[in-house]
Amino acid sequence: MAVRVDLNISLDGYATTTDQTPEHPFGQDWGRLVGAYAATRTFRERVLLETGGEGTTGVDDKYAQAYFDEIGAEIMGAGMFGLHNFPDDPDWQGWWGEEPPFRVPVYVLTHTPRPLIEMANGTRFEFLTASPEEALDLATETAAGKDVRVGGGPTVVKSFLEAGLVDQLHVGITPILLGRGINLWEGLRGLEDAYDVSAETAESGVVHLTFRG
Amino acid sequence: MAVRVDLNISLDGYATTTDQTPEHPFGQDWGRLVGAYAATRTFRERVLLETGGEGTTGVDDKYAQAYFDEIGAEIMGAGMFGLHNFPDDPDWQGWWGEEPPFRVPVYVLTHTPRPLIEMANGTRFEFLTASPEEALDLATETAAGKDVRVGGGPTVVKSFLEAGLVDQLHVGITPILLGRGINLWEGLRGLEDAYDVSAETAESGVVHLTFRG
Numbered sequence: 001m002a003v004r005v006d007l008n009i010s011l012d013g014y015a016t017t018t019d020q021t022p023e024h025p026f027g028q029d030w031g032r033l034v035g036a037y038a039a040t041r042t043f044r045e046r047v048l049l050e051t052g053g054e055g056t057t058g059v060d061d062k063y064a065q066a067y068f069d070e071i072g073a074e075i076m077g078a079g080m081f082g083l084h085n086f087p088d089d090p091d092w093q094g095w096w097g098e099e100p101p102f103r104v105p106v107y108v109l110t111h112t113p114r115p116l117i118e119m120a121n122g123t124r125f126e127f128l129t130a131s132p133e134e135a136l137d138l139a140t141e142t143a144a145g146k147d148v149r150v151g152g153g154p155t156v157v158k159s160f161l162e163a164g165l166v167d168q169l170h171v172g173i174t175p176i177l178l179g180r181g182i183n184l185w186e187g188l189r190g191l192e193d194a195y196d197v198s199a200e201t202a203e204s205g206v207v208h209l210t211f212r213g
Numbered sequence: 214m215a216v217r218v219d220l221n222i223s224l225d226g227y228a229t230t231t232d233q234t235p236e237h238p239f240g241q242d243w244g245r246l247v248g249a250y251a252a253t254r255t256f257r258e259r260v261l262l263e264t265g266g267e268g269t270t271g272v273d274d275k276y277a278q279a280y281f282d283e284i285g286a287e288i289m290g291a292g293m294f295g296l297h298n299f300p301d302d303p304d305w306q307g308w309w310g311e312e313p314p315f316r317v318p319v320y321v322l323t324h325t326p327r328p329l330i331e332m333a334n335g336t337r338f339e340f341l342t343a344s345p346e347e348a349l350d351l352a353t354e355t356a357a358g359k360d361v362r363v364g365g366g367p368t369v370v371k372s373f374l375e376a377g378l379v380d381q382l383h384v385g386i387t388p389i390l391l392g393r394g395i396n397l398w399e400g401l402r403g404l405e406d407a408y409d410v411s412a413e414t415a416e417s418g419v420v421h422l423t424f425r426g
Binding site for chain 1: 224225226388389390391392393396398399400401402403404405410411412413414418420422
């Protein structure tokens, strides 16, 4: 059992974008940041629920497949689930539609818990106020020997990294400079001391770095 | 003729280190930042003047060789030459001994010029107070069709990048987090728009990124 993180970041370390508008709720930078991942066959099948077999099948797709392999539970922040965007909508069920890609119990960390949401495909969103350690204990028990992913956003990921709770960190580095947002690396000087780091480049230009504890 | 930059940076974008002490004038972080480059056969022959044929000959060495190829003149800042470390020593001739690796005219940008220094091997240090554009005009004329390198430090490099004067930027990214120093990427949002970017990983773990204009 391992605690795993996967994030897309820019060359200058930003894991979020800041150019959101009502017309572009994720912002145009977001499309550039995650474009190579969103183009993979795995993303198109698992997240977009496409069935045509379209999408890239190279190095980026290898990491996209690994993203979903052997995960038994997920932890995410309220922001990633969308509670900051839709705080007053009691029916908000996340960004992912009727069949979210997770297919496992998801623990959403929030200071204002709401009732559990059961989806059709094995995904279950459970809201709780908990420290990283407490959430991880719960997710580990639920995962029953499989891995736990800390999904994001970056502030939540950083709290788990700072607490030394992450066994494997994979970042897909898109070679663009965003210059603003939440910087994954800030405050993590010397993080590499606890890991072996390896790198692989994808056909898309994305550089995949993996920190293994 | 092209204007080229080559820098070693950390994963979080720092091109300088800050842990210098009298006993370690470059600091221990510096050794980690440039270690793979300093281990190449090219560096050992060209900079350390070793003749035993030692050093790595893989991807890092390929970039180290390219570093010196086809350069006709170099521009560097006062800090890189060492004037900030030895401002009161009129005999200071740089960090590189009797046979500096440059072997071409080097223009050192400084607000307090000093007399020209002719070295034995074709290297010449000429001190001037000039804007990036003025220095580049002079270096371009001197290079006579060959390339001009902007050698560093990062503050000088950033001034050339911000002015849109750099044709090719190569960074060797060492997968360590320094967390402090001068960040190459800060203030350069959107830099990639003017370049094609490609990536290559070295056996050492360093990721070589090249921006080609």
